[in-house]
Structure formats: C-alpha cells, structure tokens
Amino acid sequence: MAEKKVGICLLGCGTVGAGVVSILREQRAMLRQRTGIDFELRHVVVKGPEDYPANAAELPMSTDAGAAIDNADTDIVVELIGGTAVAGTFVERALRAGKPVVTANKALLATRGVELFKIARGSKTCVAFEASAGGGIPIIDAISRGLAANRIDALLGIVNGTCNFILTKMTQNGWSYAEALKQAQRLGFAEANPAMDVQGRDAAQKLAILAGLAFNCRVTEKDIFVSGIDTLDAMDIQFARDLGYVIKLLAIAERKEGSRLSLRVHPSLVHKDDVLADVSGSFNAISVYSHALGHALWYGRGAGRMPTASAVVADIISVAQGIQGLLFNQMQILMDVVPPVSVQPFEQLESRYYIRLSAKDQPGVLAQVTAILGRHGISVASINQREGGEDRTVPVVITTHKSREGAVQLALKEIDALGTILRPTVCVRIVDQPEEFAAA
Amino acid sequence: MAEKKVGICLLGCGTVGAGVVSILREQRAMLRQRTGIDFELRHVVVKGPEDYPANAAELPMSTDAGAAIDNADTDIVVELIGGTAVAGTFVERALRAGKPVVTANKALLATRGVELFKIARGSKTCVAFEASAGGGIPIIDAISRGLAANRIDALLGIVNGTCNFILTKMTQNGWSYAEALKQAQRLGFAEANPAMDVQGRDAAQKLAILAGLAFNCRVTEKDIFVSGIDTLDAMDIQFARDLGYVIKLLAIAERKEGSRLSLRVHPSLVHKDDVLADVSGSFNAISVYSHALGHALWYGRGAGRMPTASAVVADIISVAQGIQGLLFNQMQILMDVVPPVSVQPFEQLESRYYIRLSAKDQPGVLAQVTAILGRHGISVASINQREGGEDRTVPVVITTHKSREGAVQLALKEIDALGTILRPTVCVRIVDQPEEFAAA
Structure with missing residues (x-):
C-alpha cells in the first residue's frame, strides 16, 4: 500500500x-x-x-x-x-x-x-x-467496542490519580490529608488549586463519559452524586484498616431496577482483598461487570505526560486510518444520539455504611444512637468504641448491614442533634463488588 | 442512518x-x-x-x-x-x-x-x-490499537485458565496436581485430554499471537521455551509460599538487547504482592510494559462459553462495521507481513531461581552442591533445609540471585549426578516484574 x-x-x-x-x-x-x-x-x-x-x-x-x-x-x-x-x-x-x-x-x-x-x-x-477518561488505559475503546456484545451491569473504579495518590499516602504513611496533598503538589500529582480533583468533580466528569458509553445514555456531571476526599480524616483511614478495609475514591455506575442507574463518586471502604484495594499511587483501575464477559478489569496510569500522550496518539492513528470515523458514525452510543440517563435518586441507594460518631464520654450515648438507627430500620453489623478522639470526645465506629441511604441520612441528622454528639458524624459508604452474573 | x-x-x-x-x-x-x-x-x-x-x-x-x-x-x-x-x-x-x-x-x-x-x-x-487469546478480554485490540503509540518492552501474564484453576486449587487447598486436575475436569475447566493446557502449549500458542502483535514480528510456538505444570509437586507450592511467592504458569515475552525477544511459558514464582499473584481460578491477566503508557494490566475471564462469545460477537460487529477490514489492511503488524522474530536463546536468560534438591540426609551434601553452584557463577540468595521429604530424602530449597539459565542447567546436571542427590532436582524460575520505564 x-x-x-x-x-x-x-x-x-x-x-x-x-x-x-x-x-x-x-x-x-x-x-x-x-x-x-x-x-x-x-x-x-x-x-x-x-x-x-x-x-x-x-x-x-x-x-x-x-x-x-x-x-x-x-x-x-x-x-x-x-x-x-x-x-x-x-x-x-x-x-x-x-x-x-x-x-x-x-x-x-x-x-x-x-x-x-x-x-x-x-x-x-x-x-x-x-x-x-482513564488516561493511557484504552478503556473508552474497550467499552465502546470490546464489550459491545455485553449488557453492562456495573462499572466502578479509581479514575482520579491525584486522589488515589493522596489516599495511598494517608494509608501507607499515616499522613493527614493536608500533608498528603502537599506532597502530591510537590511531585506534580496535584495542581496548585486541587479542587476539581479532591472534590471528586474530575472523577465525576470521567464517570459521565464512561457510564454514558457503557449504558448508552447521556450522563452529565449533575446526574452524579459527588463527595470528595477533602474532608477525610486520617483517623477514619486507620479505623477502616482495622476493620479490613482501604478507603478509595470510587466512581460507580450500576444498573438498578427499571434500567435506572445509580451514579456516584465518593470515598468508599473497599475490602482489602478487593483488587481495587491494591491500586496504589497515581494508578487508575476500572472494573466492569457485564452479562457475557463477567468481571473484567483495566489497570494502568490514569494521568501524566506520556501515558496520556499514548492515548492521544492512539486516537490520531485511529482517525488517520478512518477507523474512528466509522466508529463515530456507526456506533449509536455517543452523547448526542442517546437518550438522557434515568437516575436512581441517591437516597434510594442500598449500601453498607461505616459511621464514626464523636461522642461525649458518658453512659447512655450508645443506647441513644442505636435507638435512632433502629427506628430508621438500620441494622448494626459491628460497633466499636475507640481510643484516639480529640477534645475528650470518644470515637465510636459503627458498621451497618445493607441500609437505605435516605434512612441513614435522616438518622445521622437526628444523631448529630443529640447533646452527647460533639462533632458532625462521619459516614463513608462500604462498597462491595457487584455479583458476577456470567456463566463460566 | x-x-x-x-x-x-x-x-x-x-x-x-x-x-x-x-x-x-x-x-x-x-x-x-x-x-x-x-x-x-x-x-x-x-x-x-x-x-x-x-x-x-x-x-x-x-x-x-x-x-x-x-x-x-x-x-x-x-x-x-x-x-x-x-x-x-x-x-x-x-x-x-x-x-x-x-x-x-x-x-x-x-x-x-x-x-x-x-x-x-x-x-x-x-x-x-x-x-x-485472552478469551473475552479485548487484549488483541488493545495491543493492536490502544497501545499502537508505544514501544512495548514486555508482555507477561496468565493466559491459560485451566492451569490457573489447577494451580489455584493446589495453592489454596493443598491438593496434589492429580487431585486438582480431576476437579478441573469435573467442573469443565479441563478437557478429558488436558495435555495442550497443562503442558503449556495452549499458553504458548496464545503468547505467539500476542507477542507477534506487540513486537511486530512473526512468532511461532517453536520459538517459545515451554514447560508445563504437570510436573509440579504440591511441596514446591508450599515451599514457595513460605518464601513469599505463589506459583503461576506465566507466558512471557521480553525485549532484550539487539531487539531479540525472550519468549517463554513456564511455572513461575511470583511474589505474593504482585498483582498476578491474586489472579485466581479460571481468570486470565496480562501485564504490558510499554515506553509511554508504562505498566498496564488487563484482567478477566480467559475462557468459557459466554466470555469467549463476547469477544467473538465484538469481532462480528467490528467486521460488519468495516472496522476490522480497515485494521487488517492498514496495520502492518499481522503475521503475514512482519519479519520472523529474533529469539534470545533460552540458555541466555537471566533469572532468579528456586531450586529444590532431594538430598541424602548426611553431612557434606550442601558443601558439594554449593561448590558446584559457585563454580558455575551462581550466587545463592537463600538456603533452607526442610522437613517433609519422602523415602528419607531431605528437601533443600535454594533461591539464587540473578543467574544465567545455561549455567543453572549445567550446574543442575552436575548436582543430579551426585550420589547424595536422590531424585532429579526441581527448578522453577522466579519472575520479577519488569521495571517500569514510563515517566509520570
């Protein structure tokens, strides 16, 4: 030729x-x-x-x-x-x-x-x-073409290298959020104004792109519940570890009843045996669960000069060879030709929860708290009174069985109104891997 | 349209x-x-x-x-x-x-x-x-297109689900190879005649396809050193674990000096912290190291009805949309248009080794063995006399620093000729992850 x-x-x-x-x-x-x-x-x-x-x-x-x-x-x-x-x-x-x-x-x-x-x-x-999205990982092509024969049921992963770098440092070195951020900025992994990254907005924009392609609908940032890592306390990372979990900022899209999607970006307790728990530093990893392929995962550098350039040049080749043109015109999955997403309201999410109370060190507090949780139908899986609070507060760590987000939020509001709770209660969602439906 | x-x-x-x-x-x-x-x-x-x-x-x-x-x-x-x-x-x-x-x-x-x-x-x-290759994992498209901007330096992974299932059972349940194989056959993960899988030939054929695309050369099965899992002893899996390793059948292609490739399929000691160590059951995982993207990994089901069908239907779509035709005609990476591979002779491989001797329980054996290793320039990293041998033999487990395959083979021949060595010495290569050259 x-x-x-x-x-x-x-x-x-x-x-x-x-x-x-x-x-x-x-x-x-x-x-x-x-x-x-x-x-x-x-x-x-x-x-x-x-x-x-x-x-x-x-x-x-x-x-x-x-x-x-x-x-x-x-x-x-x-x-x-x-x-x-x-x-x-x-x-x-x-x-x-x-x-x-x-x-x-x-x-x-x-x-x-x-x-x-x-x-x-x-x-x-x-x-x-x-x-x-996904930096150098060819995940967009994989979802658009490699998985095209699949009904995708869930897509979740670590898509922001800055947050993952900060969380890794907090986890491995016991650093505070501020210390880890400073180090990330020194090494060029975080920008001078890190808001887009640490508040989860960058991850949400990437999730909008990936979920749109995976579920063939138009997803915008405002369809996604977003909570960043900038309010995380080193204490919670330590407590999570003691429970067998690692805290990661996950971007999650899951198919729910009625083809509605649960769309969210938030710090998440991931079990230490979960492959996502081992994704360290500025690496990204994206898990996809689909009806034929089952569980698959893509791992690699999600940002940086050469990894991102790798994806850009792959696109240049694809455009020059006429492949991207064929894809763009034939695949009916791009945001301008798909219907808007139907979102599952966030309060309907069913999840397990990590809850940390800052309680006054006096009798009866736990009884009050568990009564409120019980009234909202929230079943406690474990409860631990810990050492290590500041200002004479006692940290109490509770994990729940599967509960409804709306109920948890209402319960936490009531709990925080108690005179015996001295600081706003911290609540981090525990994310279990979706079940794999694929037959062998 | x-x-x-x-x-x-x-x-x-x-x-x-x-x-x-x-x-x-x-x-x-x-x-x-x-x-x-x-x-x-x-x-x-x-x-x-x-x-x-x-x-x-x-x-x-x-x-x-x-x-x-x-x-x-x-x-x-x-x-x-x-x-x-x-x-x-x-x-x-x-x-x-x-x-x-x-x-x-x-x-x-x-x-x-x-x-x-x-x-x-x-x-x-x-x-x-x-x-x-890779079953449902869209790895061929990723290497052909997603990584097209990269000079790939190494590709290694678990590409045979049957072997990985057997090794996982041997590791997790302490089963013998025969027991694990029987279970794999019962569950449909191994065929009645499992030779192609357990002897490593299936993995070698897949490696030939993947390495050819990654390194733009024609690789055939006979270019690849192949050693299967059918001679592995449960004892070695146990000893490897005590040293912090898991035994996996890896398919490996690495660029060496003079653009020659080291091509091999063999049981390998993989460090337990290596992501490949966590790939269990019939899953596959393929790590690629390339100059711009750095380390990336693909994980998913490498065989089975629906995962494989997922890849077949993706190909059907790609062909129907005209994409595969464009790729096939333009990408100059397919086996009929690339030059034959230049292979690094296997005896030139530099690797670390796990060596298990079956020694007579008498003084002086270790002195004889280490003298032979020393004469061949093989430096010992650790040495452990173990319990658990049969027939009054004493298992001695040696790990080496980086040594040359040819020297190790010559040394083992001499060692096995000693009157104090009662069975053929077992030798498994320790595979360290390649360095990542990518700049952030």
Whole structure:
C-alpha cells in the first residue's frame, strides 16, 4: 500500500502536548512501519511566545490557531489546550471545516460535547477522546467496542490519580490529608488549586463519559452524586484498616431496577482483598461487570505526560486510518444520539455504611444512637468504641448491614442533634463488588 | 442512518458457538440499537444431526458448511469448529469467496495463519481473531490499537485458565496436581485430554499471537521455551509460599538487547504482592510494559462459553462495521507481513531461581552442591533445609540471585549426578516484574 502522509496540528504544548510531540517525533519510524502512515507534525500552536517549549526551535511553532487549523496541510487537529472557552472555539472551527479532532478535554465534553458531536456529524467528520477518561488505559475503546456484545451491569473504579495518590499516602504513611496533598503538589500529582480533583468533580466528569458509553445514555456531571476526599480524616483511614478495609475514591455506575442507574463518586471502604484495594499511587483501575464477559478489569496510569500522550496518539492513528470515523458514525452510543440517563435518586441507594460518631464520654450515648438507627430500620453489623478522639470526645465506629441511604441520612441528622454528639458524624459508604452474573 | 442487515454463518455449535447464538438472539435488539446493524443468524452448521443443540428447532441448522458459506445470504463466516483440518478448509473457502472470517481458533492461526491471512488480503477481505487469546478480554485490540503509540518492552501474564484453576486449587487447598486436575475436569475447566493446557502449549500458542502483535514480528510456538505444570509437586507450592511467592504458569515475552525477544511459558514464582499473584481460578491477566503508557494490566475471564462469545460477537460487529477490514489492511503488524522474530536463546536468560534438591540426609551434601553452584557463577540468595521429604530424602530449597539459565542447567546436571542427590532436582524460575520505564 502506498504510504500516506497525515498532517497534525497540535493546539497547546503543555504537559501532555510535550508527550505527544515526543511520541510523534521519536517514534515516527515505528508508527510509519506499524500503520503505513507518516505522521507529520505540521503545527504546534501556543498562546504566545512565552509558552514556547524548550525545544521550540525544532518544532513548527506558531501562535495563530485559526490559521493553523484552516491550513490545507492540517489533516487532524489535536486539542490539548484544556479549559472550555478557547478550546471549544478552536474545536468547533476545526469540525466546521470538516477536520477531525482528537481531544483529552473531559471538561469540554461535559459542557459542549453534545453540540460539538453534532457539528462533527454535520461536517461528516469525527471526534476522538480516548484520553479523556482513564488516561493511557484504552478503556473508552474497550467499552465502546470490546464489550459491545455485553449488557453492562456495573462499572466502578479509581479514575482520579491525584486522589488515589493522596489516599495511598494517608494509608501507607499515616499522613493527614493536608500533608498528603502537599506532597502530591510537590511531585506534580496535584495542581496548585486541587479542587476539581479532591472534590471528586474530575472523577465525576470521567464517570459521565464512561457510564454514558457503557449504558448508552447521556450522563452529565449533575446526574452524579459527588463527595470528595477533602474532608477525610486520617483517623477514619486507620479505623477502616482495622476493620479490613482501604478507603478509595470510587466512581460507580450500576444498573438498578427499571434500567435506572445509580451514579456516584465518593470515598468508599473497599475490602482489602478487593483488587481495587491494591491500586496504589497515581494508578487508575476500572472494573466492569457485564452479562457475557463477567468481571473484567483495566489497570494502568490514569494521568501524566506520556501515558496520556499514548492515548492521544492512539486516537490520531485511529482517525488517520478512518477507523474512528466509522466508529463515530456507526456506533449509536455517543452523547448526542442517546437518550438522557434515568437516575436512581441517591437516597434510594442500598449500601453498607461505616459511621464514626464523636461522642461525649458518658453512659447512655450508645443506647441513644442505636435507638435512632433502629427506628430508621438500620441494622448494626459491628460497633466499636475507640481510643484516639480529640477534645475528650470518644470515637465510636459503627458498621451497618445493607441500609437505605435516605434512612441513614435522616438518622445521622437526628444523631448529630443529640447533646452527647460533639462533632458532625462521619459516614463513608462500604462498597462491595457487584455479583458476577456470567456463566463460566 | 439506514439500518443494515448482516447475515451470519456460524460453523460449529459447541460451547462457544452456543454462547454466540445466545448473544445474537437474546441481545439482538441491543446490538441493533448500538450498532445500527441487524445481525441475522442465517446458518448454524454442525457435522451431523447428532451434534444439533437442544434448541435446534429454533435455529437455521444445517450440515453442509460449503453451501452455507457460499450462500449469498452469508456476509460473515464465524468459525468455531476448532482443530485445524476441517476448520482450515472452510475458513479458506470463505476467504477465497471474499467473505470475512471471525475465528477463536489459535491452533489454526498457529498452523495456517500466514497462508490464510494472505488469502484474505488477496480477496480483499479480512480475518478477526480477538477470541483466540485472552478469551473475552479485548487484549488483541488493545495491543493492536490502544497501545499502537508505544514501544512495548514486555508482555507477561496468565493466559491459560485451566492451569490457573489447577494451580489455584493446589495453592489454596493443598491438593496434589492429580487431585486438582480431576476437579478441573469435573467442573469443565479441563478437557478429558488436558495435555495442550497443562503442558503449556495452549499458553504458548496464545503468547505467539500476542507477542507477534506487540513486537511486530512473526512468532511461532517453536520459538517459545515451554514447560508445563504437570510436573509440579504440591511441596514446591508450599515451599514457595513460605518464601513469599505463589506459583503461576506465566507466558512471557521480553525485549532484550539487539531487539531479540525472550519468549517463554513456564511455572513461575511470583511474589505474593504482585498483582498476578491474586489472579485466581479460571481468570486470565496480562501485564504490558510499554515506553509511554508504562505498566498496564488487563484482567478477566480467559475462557468459557459466554466470555469467549463476547469477544467473538465484538469481532462480528467490528467486521460488519468495516472496522476490522480497515485494521487488517492498514496495520502492518499481522503475521503475514512482519519479519520472523529474533529469539534470545533460552540458555541466555537471566533469572532468579528456586531450586529444590532431594538430598541424602548426611553431612557434606550442601558443601558439594554449593561448590558446584559457585563454580558455575551462581550466587545463592537463600538456603533452607526442610522437613517433609519422602523415602528419607531431605528437601533443600535454594533461591539464587540473578543467574544465567545455561549455567543453572549445567550446574543442575552436575548436582543430579551426585550420589547424595536422590531424585532429579526441581527448578522453577522466579519472575520479577519488569521495571517500569514510563515517566509520570
């Protein structure tokens, strides 16, 4: 087959952009040999000369994104600017010009995905976004194609490397949240403003993308119950460990009755024998339970320069070979063509719970608390009065059998109103692996 | 988009075939909705009426494969006959008629893959074979496309569910190999004649497929050093555990100097903290180390009716959507277009070793043995004289630092020639995870 040349226009040359440049330049011969395509980096566009990378002299740098997109020598536009405003404008411009776009920008997909996908269809081109969730793990392709024969019943995993790094440090070193965050920032695993990550919003945006593809519906961030790791106490990590659990920030989508989805991102007690408990540092792991395949899991680096670039370049290849175009047009699973999700209200969730009370050290408190739990139909599985509270409070750790979220929240409100409870009660959900339905 | 109808001709209706029938019939509406294609099962061909499945009355059964393949209403041929002779004849017939073939038949690929792929190219059609390795795990697509931007440095994993089931039972229940095999056969995890599985040949055929795609070269079974699990002693599993290891049958491909590959399938001591140590029962797991993504792992069911059918139907969809055709023709990584592998001779392998001697209970034996090891440049890491030998032999367990396979084999030959060594020495390789080269 005659060799084809494909011109790449790279918008943004920060962390991931530099990784893409590195692969396209250093692995050019390998890519050509594998794909039969010679990928030429024809434009590297940044905002201003102050953003030029160290090796700018060797690169086709410019600062006029519009001209680079419109140039006839640009075949594929790779958007790695981040944010939604500027990035959205350029992605739209490329798509309207009929040029396919590769992006890692989950925030852009969350805010303008539907509209941009429609524009792409109108221009008979496509968008590829493997790097928008799971970093370098090719999970989007796996869900879209590899599992296409399956009715997926549950998808859950660790999809935010920053939170997982912080939780791993808190668990392994006994650090406080603040200490672990500081270390994550020092090592580049957390941004100066870590809110999007530690509040769980980044994980929710990724879950929206993954769940939408897995369950063939349109999921937005606001469909997802979100609770971050920024209010976790080192004490709870210690107590959880004593109970045989590790605390992880899980993103969860589960099919419930009536095809409704339970969608949530929250710190979760995961049993120490669960494979997700062993996912450490900045790694990601995504478990999928489906009717034919049963349980399957994908594990790898969910962020970082080279892992993310790996996914971006895989998308570039897929677009250049015409594969992404076929997928984009034929698979009826993208957010602009699927119906909106039907969400199970969060208060209907059935879960087991870890509850930590900060009680006054006096007789009768436990009787009051257990009476309230009992009145709300919440059955206690274990109860432990612990040492280690501050300000003369006594930590009491309770785990429950399966209970209803709404009942638990009502009970906790009543408990926190007791004069003998000195601080807001901490409640972390215990997540058991879904049952595997697959026959051998 | 106007809905397309695609006619499926299924050759063979055994375990996996029944799973494919189940998905195509029961998930027909879901598949149509997702893909825009209505998959019609138009022929189910078996050898004779005695092979008709229980629900034959509801299916388009026949016994004339040639007629079914040639029928104009057959768009895709799915070969699930197994074996190489009959299956090869029908696959060739389909390809010569320009009809794409989906197959799970690794033995066929091992024996006639190159020839059949060439025929497919000549007829401008394609072969899809996701189910031929890793069962339901979409690992072939991941390596071919998801990791296409990576120089892969190592691929290792558990790819034979039968062996893993047997080893898990031996480890968890302390069973002998014979007991565990019998149980595996009772539960349908092992065949009446388990040789292909327990001797490691099935794993080697899968490794040939995976390594060929990962390293872009043609790998055949004979390029791979193979040693099975059928000679393992329950004692060694116990001793390994005491040292902190689990014994797994690993399939390994590693890039060595001069782009040569170390290719091997053998029982391996895996550290208990290694994620592969936790892969139990009939599950498979494949670790890949690559230059951009770093370490990634795929986990799931590597065999069985529905998991394998999941991969077969994913291939059917991919073929029907034209995706597999594009891939087959553009990715220059298939066995008929890549150069033959350059293999690192097995005796050049550098590994750590677990060695168990059956020594006479008398003074001086250890001095003799360690002298021989020292003369061959093999450095001892630990040495333990154990209880538990039969016939008044004393088991002595030695682990070594990194040593050369050739030297170890020569040393063991000398050791076994000693009058004080009463049975052949057992030697199992200790497999450490490759270093991860990826930058964060």
